[in-house]
Amino acid sequence: MVLENQDNRNLWEKIGDFFSANSIWMKWYCTGCGAIELPPTMTSRFDMERLGMGPMATPRQADVLLITGYLSSKTLRRVIYSYEQMQDPKYIVAFGSCTINGGIYYDSYATINQLDKYIPVDLYIAGCMPRPEGIMNAFADLITMIKKGQANGWRHYQENYEWYKQNQLDSLKEVIIHDEFHE
């Protein structure tokens, strides 16, 4: 499915997008190996705070969810949970080839192959793993997309909720998380 790009926002939405683009909170969730390049991106050397971005511990206050690499089906359940907890507007940036087509785990029994079947992805960063420069570049692109009203993944998720839910259930069987104590 292709995310549509036409701009039919009203004035207030444009103003809102302008401001939210300049203060993005990134959710602190290391889902895969690309997360090892996030500390350099966040701290002094690459310093993503100069783009107005900062890390945020809780999903309800966060704007952008980073899928940093491969996703095992066990993690995908939690990712869907925490994605649905986030407030609109929310954006997803997917790292690395694993989220695009499975990468080197194409035949693994535990990892998914195509992320945008389950949750809407606004931006992909290619590479295994993306360098901090690549991540910074992607964040700059994300900001431009939000300002132009092109980062519409969350709206797409609402409109096609049934389709996404069906895909999730087909691959995961159930999204509900059970007791981890197994008792």
Add this chain to the structure above:
Amino acid sequence: MKEVKLFLGPQHPGMHGNYSVHMYVDGDIIKKARPTPGFLHRGFEKLMERRLWMGNLALIPRICVVEPDINEMVYAQGIETLANVEVPEKAHWIRMLILEMARLAIHIMGLGGIGGPTGMYTITYWAIAQRDLILDLFEEITGARVYHMYIVPGGVRKQLPVGILDKVSKLLDELDVKIPEYKELALKHPIIHKRIKDNIMLPADVVWELGVTGIGMRSAIGKEYDLRKVQPYARYDQVEFDVPIANYSDGLTRMNTKYKEIFQSIRILRQVIEKMPKEGEVRTRVSTGSALRWTVPAGMVYSAIESSRGEYGYFIVSDGKEMPYRIAVRGASFPQGLLGIEKYLVGHRIDDASLWMDTMGVCSPEIDR
């Protein structure tokens, strides 16, 4: 019931990596804890049976994200034992250079990582920036920042670039000055000192019960149980270094041991630079034909080295075909990350859980594989 069920992770800023500890708490005290691994499970052991011996080189660094080079080393070392490959002298020294630089990088990151769960972010910022300078050198040597794929069966992939050894010694001189500041800032600072002193204990009998190795073991039992000393691989028998030990394993002792190990790594690296042969091959050709058709003679071997967290090993089985028959990975933090959390986190406070993970160096990708 007064007890409350609490999830620590996987989405939690105090959690190191994608890992989770679920617990029942009464007030602030943990009554029952269960580790929940598997969020990073990719099925490596199965995937490696489906790749060629040389094709696996791309896969193995990804088993441990923070310290990938140890994977390359155990894999190469195991195959060399099975296939009787002689490694050139210079390659041994280059391997030691890579391994010790990797140990420096992860120890510095570990020193900084303690800032996350304690809320002392200055040390985190310092350490990550310092580690990046080491990654820059890696990039110059191997072409990649994190996953190097540099140590291959039969040696290393290519010669060192010209002038790199000078840059490494310059970095070491810089570290010599800077790392003591880390101690002042982190380990003596009341924010961190109070939290880890006399807390998160790992007594000697627990060490043997769980099978903990590495820093956790050495700072509890006071013996120099380091595979670099006990079973020297590469050329560790030709360099002089001490193994820092202690007899009282609280969190602070473990961090101090880690701090002392940084200086021993610096000392090893200085000797490596001095003693490394100037000339010579760095890679033995393991096969005359195509690397795709290369087979390893049948047999099994357990190849282990000392990682920053303890004994890290691969158990490699070959049936003489083009692909491995079975490879089992012994993650160094398996004991303290699973059974340790289940049994010995009980009675601590909630905020000690991430300190346990941090000072023991629990690395979730190597537990999950």
Add this chain to the structure above:
Amino acid sequence: MMNSMNNIIKQIDDVLTITNSEIITNRQFAIDINSGDVHQSLAYLKSIGFTQLSILTCIDLIANNEFQLIYILNNWELGLFVIVRTIIPRDNPAFVTIINIFPGAKYYEREVHEFFGVTFEGNDSYSKPLLLEIWDDIPPLRKDFDPQVYSDSKFPKRDLDKIYRSKIGGVD
């Protein structure tokens, strides 16, 4: 080093019933033991200095319809590894736990059960899922499990114009 290892092998051979022993490198050796003698042997090895269980794992010998359980013990004092091997049948694989000798084996046994389906009597948590969640197929590390088929049936792939794949040794 070689001498002390030969001495140890000899010492073990005198006390235990070993069906076969093999020297792998000058720092490690392997011994084959009948499945009935494993606990006694591990306890003896622990008493002579092999105090650490490095890994407990399993090999699927599908050609012989057998599983091979592997216990690798580490002697830190001498710097020696011993690989203890034993064979159990592949149909209804069952074995007895070693957590009373090496408590650290608890999670290794749970993992072996998850990956190979071997049951461990006496370990009350061996059957709980560890790394996998809602698993609905045969244990994944058995040789007759094909991850490609499982992945294709579960996780949809992106439609690509052309997929490049090499053929080696008869396997795609």
